[in-house]
Amino acid sequence: MPTRLSNYFLRTLREDPADAEVTSHRLLVRAGYIRRQAPGVFAWLPLGLRVKAKIERIVREEMENAGAHEVHFPALLPREPYEVTNRWTEYGEALFRLQDRKGSDYLLAPTHEEVFTLLVKDLYSSYKDLPLSIYQIQDKYRDEARPRAGLLRGREFTMKDAYSFDISDEGLDVSYQAQRDAYERIFTRLGLEYVIVKADAGAMGGSKSEEFLHPTPVGEDTFVRSAGGYAANVEAFETLAPEALPIEGQPAPIVFDSPNTPTILSLVDHVNDHQARTDRPWHAADTLKNVVLALTHPGGTRELVVVGMPGDRDVEMKRAEVAFAPAEVEAATESDFAKHPALVKGYIGPWSPEGPVLGEESTSGIRFLVDPRVVDGTAWVTGANLHEKHVLSLVAGRDFTADGVVDIADVRAGDPAPDGSGPVELARGMEIGHVFQLGRKYAEALGLKVLDENGKLATVTMGSYGIGITRILAIIAELHNDDKGLIWPAAVAPFDVHVVATGKDEAVFEAAERIVAELEGARYEVLYDDRPKVSPGVKFGDAELIGVPKIVIAGRGVADGVVEVWDRATGERTQVPLDGVVAALQG
């Protein structure tokens, strides 16, 4: 049966919704695909549900091809498993929490690692049961601080989340690769260009992770890539450490007065004026900037950390958050400085004429970490920890030693890729999928062990693999539209063909009915605009807004035995004979 617009539950809107910040949100609401219920929470109208079902079908088919079995978990889950992994707390305000009538704690699951782990623990006991990959397509919840951009970042959203279970690391590699391959097939079928970038496993606590990004200038994520094939998101980029330099023969540190130079800029000016080099001017990169950060560890302890990095770099907070997780990180406050008089603000450095100032072994006891570029033998201009004094020729590995290396400086175009594949460029993209090697974190926390070949209990290693179904729908809408409306790719279009009958001539409607029947006979899904008293202009406008890829117009031409086939994407209109519509679409 064709879907007839005369009685379909659809109203297109002339006005953009007031709260729409992005094109996909604006068009999906105007064209009658979705409707807002609360911030970040949407109802799906018939057209939207059809597109969603098509994306789900593609994902299901490729999950099956990857050997994954479908299950379905509740959204409402008890607190306990999330307590064990500490995510009940770590998720912070993003977790929807509630209590039942007995006062037991529950959550609306943002992701299901814990309960998948417990399910396998519940049912499986031997290495012979593995490998196993299971997945679900399910509605998830995340209480975003600022739900925005329509479906791109909702508070209720549909995800495909898959989980793999293996006895060995090699097994995990195979399961991971199978999901990764499935993702490539899914995005290819969806017509979504993608880049696979190295990602930081971050809060998921895993060992290896990659993101699928759709590259687009309007993307909210930044990633780096080299012409030689390296790609990583900014959080996962690893700065290439240069070779260490010889220490021997380098001049001794020289402390000098540097009045009123609390910033890198003023310091560089000062040394160029008063301590000029003969070979070239001093650059900011010659200075060592010592940034004081305050970490709040789970449990609440606050710790100051000083990070030394070349003076031309800044801390990139997203990278710092990942590097210091699960601690929270922020710039040190005045009150932090007040509690640590050893830090002479504006003139901080790891060394002073009286000895080491920073580091766990120093008098201050403050942890001192350095950027990977601060290798042994590099000489720096930096603070002498005395008011309005700096020091020249302070050599790493001779005059100071760090407690460790931390890679949280900003990444710039031209930085070398860590794999030697050349300088990187920065680009923007939208996350469309994420694959994680979780390793044994969840299995250990929740006690998922099976008997191995030798009859000994071995902890299972896991992977987790997510695709945001509703997010992908929005991204496709974001990419495929023009000023008239949506333009769906055939694979996910709500219908294959939109037949429009215009005018009042009964013969036109009869011809349209015959064409609709023929198309359905040829297994096309047809939306038929049979509305009797609606003007051709309104019908065409609706067709353009709704965005079915092929539109067939039956109008005055019917008298001459022809209709028009209109390609929504190219705008091209072709006259075809009444009985040649199926052939024209197939051709």
Added chain:
Amino acid sequence: MPTRLSNYFLRTLREDPADAEVTSHRLLVRAGYIRRQAPGVFAWLPLGLRVKAKIERIVREEMENAGAHEVHFPALLPREPYEVTNRWTEYGEALFRLQDRKGSDYLLAPTHEEVFTLLVKDLYSSYKDLPLSIYQIQDKYRDEARPRAGLLRGREFTMKDAYSFDISDEGLDVSYQAQRDAYERIFTRLGLEYVIVKADAGAMGGSKSEEFLHPTPVGEDTFVRSAGGYAANVEAFETLAPEALPIEGQPAPIVFDSPNTPTILSLVDHVNDHQARTDRPWHAADTLKNVVLALTHPGGTRELVVVGMPGDRDVEMKRAEVAFAPAEVEAATESDFAKHPALVKGYIGPWSPEGPVLGEESTSGIRFLVDPRVVDGTAWVTGANLHEKHVLSLVAGRDFTADGVVDIADVRAGDPAPDGSGPVELARGMEIGHVFQLGRKYAEALGLKVLDENGKLATVTMGSYGIGITRILAIIAELHNDDKGLIWPAAVAPFDVHVVATGKDEAVFEAAERIVAELEGARYEVLYDDRPKVSPGVKFGDAELIGVPKIVIAGRGVADGVVEVWDRATGERTQVPLDGVVAALQG
């Protein structure tokens, strides 16, 4: 691709789950269909998900046939619309409530009348847009006080809920009938015997309502039916009021001493001993029992109400709850009596020698309602409102008048059906569907009006129609099983055929593979037990537990060119030639 048990996510269990109270719960868990996550909250394993999908497909097809369009609402909804209809409060503890990070109130929807109403208000504006029927298949939440019986009464459950919108009462009748017809088709396709009974619209606030019950002695609902075709659930049964009797000529009331007769039983004994009738003994039905109930109205006001009914009847609380809704009802407590000294406990009656005692116009002001059988001219033995005194020949309509009629006495086999179709019998059933004519309650509360033919705003009239998908799955499992396991009807079986290869002979597995391929070629869905090192006994046991309707066994017979086709329901086993399996199944 066939589903191979060697790598399917399935474990059958030998032991019944400790918390399983009913057969369906026990078998669905043991056979690997579902797994408990929290009280009344389940995860769906691959087998269970397949059965659920088949039920959903049947429901979707019949909803389409009924002209309903599918939409999908969130489970997480804002408080406001439910506040407007007062259901935020009325739902009481059964509603899961939560707050987001900003402190806004949300609920997990138990049913979606409010937001469907608002959606149509949002998009539609004219009578020309109507009628409209829309539905969803969606996960709902109800915080049951005692979640039990597995999927039969869960706290998270999948429902099909449809809503109709019409401009006129006649339109509503048509939409209601279309859904009712769809339900008949659905239950027929599911092989579920059903009785359609008149129901009370109750808390949904509607004007007409029917329940689809599956009649079974283990059902939790009681309904009544007559041989003449009347059927109603107990809450909706209407007691047939007898004809009024002439008052003229009846003897005047006689007050008599009745020491120590606070119960109907002691009163009947007393009058038979001291006030004997000449024609027959006194019966309990000759006495008027005055039951004191306490109502708590929304808002908290507590009101005492006295209900007079024949002394052989008791108040049926389920009927009283419906009759007095939205007030809550319970028996009056000692403290209630203490506050109303006008009520002489054990000797309460509407009249005393000093005048009327009960009724809004009486000295006590206590509302007095009577059973429909207490018609004018009936004479009663009842309390005289004096300690250890009763009265004879108290005639309704002469000596006392009630404030109204209330039909809350228990229903008994032999009571006359209200439509004159003869005496009723009582039976038990399980609710499998419910259709409501909501009328204009929700549209009025939420302001859903459209322009009518005359250009005037008219309030829309609505219907609501529910089927519990997961509940029905459980009911089918409850009805179709034996001591070995489940026995699915073909329409909802997870697979059409379960092929079992037994032994170690490679030729057997090769033959099984060929049969599986042939079956799939003939579009059968096949579960193939290809496990290499599992005994035939275990395989047969699993096949019986899982309950696929047809089992094909490839074993030693393969050498002689035969396999066995085993009918799970009848237990019948038939030998068929290797290349005759498809023919045998089709035959």
